[in-house]
Amino acid sequence: MIASLIRKDILQAFKDKKGMALSFILPIVLIALFSMVYGSFGGGMEDKPQDLVFCDEDSTAISQQLKEELHAEKGLRLIFRQLEEGKKLVLDGEVTSMLLVGKGFADSIAAGGGAPLEFFYDESKEMEMGLTQGALLSVLMPFLGEQSSKGQVHSFIDEKYANELPEDIIDEIHADIDKQFSTDNNETSVEKTTLKSTALSVKEDMPWGLIQAFAGTSVMMLLFSITGMGSSIIKERDTGTLKRLLYSPVQPWQIITAKLASGFIFAIIQMVILVLFVWLAFQLDIFRNFTSLVLLVIGTAFAASGFGILIAAISKSQKQVESLSLIIILVMSALGGSMIPLFLFPEFLRNVAMFTINFWAIDGFYDNLGRDVGMITQLVNVGMLFLFGAITTSFAVFIFTKRLARDF
């Protein structure tokens, strides 16, 4: 009986061309699109130089030196403008940010005081601004440190020995100081202190963007397609086939179990196709923790099918299923990390995210495909997904059987 019901549901699902396109083609397109956005192929955001307007009101040798050093930085592409013109470019959204080197820049540095530098940015592009700021600071901090130190040593020599030593000796000392700070003199120059950053990853060039795109999109689209499949209960009630099933020897629990099982099987098929897609199209290594990947796919499919049936069980009409599922899935996807990577969330929202299927599935796929966390940690995610599935399934069966008793 249950096998016949499952076979019928799967057959119906595969005959629905629109549903097929939404379940398979759309997620594939979205994964490809989002992986490009998140920067897994074709160059990441970090590799693309950020435009920076450079406005030099000081026009001294020191400000010129700063301009050259910024120009040499790969992460920046300088655009030279006057202050007002540069501000307009930022306001119009054509350039993300601008660095103003104010008058007295060189003197302030020589005196060891605060440099008149000002950074302007487009408020609507804070993420890009962060990238520009990172590249800018990597040049600016050592430059200002060096110039400031050099200026302070010169001032100290002048104050302490100007009246005690002959002028030619003082000049020689200044020349030696400049030589010591000179970057051309590799043997004697003061070594710059910079923070060396090394990305720690299981393998070099791990495609995190692709993993985020795959995990986020596939879980969200899975929830949509399974909810659509679950809503066939409502359709069956409206067309009379549910009543006809009840006239037959089939029991209500068999009907709901078959719906769950067919949703689960469909979810597995959908996940397997998407996993195969990222493996074949983007060479994502899916075999590094294959057993736990299989468990994760099963867990995600189980949680999604339980959720889909629960939404159908609590809804009174097809329209209600559509609107309710749209709201819940979008909220869950936004909170759970399908749309925006979780690291951008405040801590409070990250805690709320734990109540979503998306969170555990996405985190699980990160662990499985990107990190090297071991089986036990991965099983926690799988376990949480099974828990979600068990809770939603229990509620769905309870509500469905109660509703049947009331409706007929």
Place this chain on the structure above:
Amino acid sequence: MIKINEISKQFGNFTALDKLSLHVKKGEFYSLLGPNGAGKTTCINIISNITKPSSGAVEIDGLNSSINSKEIKKKIGVVPQEIALYNDLSAIENLNFWGRINGVLSSVLKGRVEEALRFLDLYDQRNQRISSYSGGMKRRINIAAALLHQPEVLFMDEPTVGIDPQSRLFTYEIFEKLHQQGKTIFYTSHNMEEVERLSDRIGIIDHGKLIAEGRLDSLKNQLSMEETLLISLEEKSNITSDFLAKTLPDMIDSVKIQNNQLYISTRNATKDLVRILQLLDKNNFEVKSAEVKKVNLEMIFLELTGKKLRE
């Protein structure tokens, strides 16, 4: 074969069935007539055990429905009022599914589906989706889906609603063949002609109560009716049934008025027609048409319930 003993069903304050009792013999074609909301579908739902009665009991072939639900469901086939099929599946896929669900073994299912499709003259369209079928074709598949497991008892809940005249006649032939095969058929309908044509016995239900039951002849005898006068008046006539009954008490047994139509039972309609028309003319009631009708089911129904069947 079917024994219904004083079943009642309450939905909140609404009484759908009120101590309904009836018996249907093995191989009998029994029709239950009643207006919308009379309790026909509730009755079928209770007999087929998807709705529990508030009180009373149902037996099918000696099996109590509340105890032997599973066994009963194997013995019955239900043709629902709705076209309860999967529109995106083909006819053959639908029949295969409903056959399996009703416990038909795979080894015999293929043969039975083919036989049913040929019997219903739909074999050539077997691979078409149900959504592409006409209303009549859908109705035929809807009936076939209830026959595949060869049930002993068939419940048909208004199975010819919305069907075209040609398909209707074809469907009647199917029902007659099933009846000839010895199936027990419990039938509900709005259509008097099909009930008159097909039924062995008729039950009339209103407000959840069985108000009359028997063969067509015996129903006529119960009401002592032979002929009825049917007189249509102009639209704005304010005639009352009392007016005629009181004016001609020696002649008229009963008068029913529905939409400016008078249904008058007299002892000799042909003879009394002239006197009644003269009376109406004298009182300025404009008559559009008048005819003497042999008593049929519709008139019996009107006489018993005070309303037309399609109300």
